[in-house]
Amino acid sequence: MPGAHRDLTDEELMLAYAGGDPVAFDTLYARHESALLRFVRRVLGSALAAQADEVFQDTWLRIVAARASFRPQGARWRTWAFTIAHNVAMDRLRVSGREVVPDAPDDGSDPLDWLAATLDARHPSSEDEAFWRAAGRQLLDCLDALPAAQRAAFLLHHEDGASVEELARHLGLPFETAKSRLRYALQKLRGCMQGYLVVLERAA
Structure with a gap:
């Protein structure tokens, strides 16, 4: 990354790109x-x-097409971009007939980071790496089993860090609906991960 761009915030990069700076887009990407x-x-x-x-x-x-409409005072760039990704993915799920709206593969990352943080638990020792690999695969399976709308809301909240208020605003949902989707998703994930949660809670 060019030094002049590396230290810019995401929001500054997007504004620079909208103003005609293609290197700013390369940096964001x-x-x-x-x-x-x-x-x-x-x-x-x-x-x-x-x-x-x-x-x-x-x-x-879509990010490129919407570059002129981005306003940093409205949202962080990351939340804005993740919301676009959410909408594109949900459109694809609707077309496939796989979206389920609720009533009120391993990509190299660690899918249990949020879980350990939620429980304030320490990772088991290095001798227990097999446990974490198995737990990671189970979590991905549990995420896959969630209704699409709950899964997307959960990921926006826990991977992007979007608040419930941001979720509601950017997804066009009432606050209580966004809150309910997160609550139901977490309840289902906790139930699905119960066997691993017991071990983590003991290690805390």
Whole structure:
């Protein structure tokens, strides 16, 4: 990354790109490529995994097309971009007939980071790496089993760090609906991960 761009915030980079600076876009892409692709893959789930790259590229095309509409006072760039990715992925799920709206593969990352942080638990020792690999695979399976709307809201909240208020605003949902989706998702994940949670709670 060129030094002049490396120290800019995401919001500054987007404004620079909207103003005609293509290197600013290259910097944004390099900074967020992995996280956005991981998010898209997880929102789509295993059933549509083969379409993840296409949805990922469509997301960036929409980001490019919407560059002039970005306003930093409205949202962090990351939340804005992840919301676009969410919308593209949910559109694809609707077309496939796989989206389920509730009533009120391993990509190299550690899918249990948020879980350990939630429990304030320490990772088991290095001798227990097999435990963490197995728990990571189980968590991905549990995420895949969630209704798409709950899975997407959960990932926006825990991977992007979007608050409930941001979720509601950017997804066009009432606050209580966004809150309920997160609560239901966490309840289901906790139930699905119960065997591993017991071990983590003992290690805390």
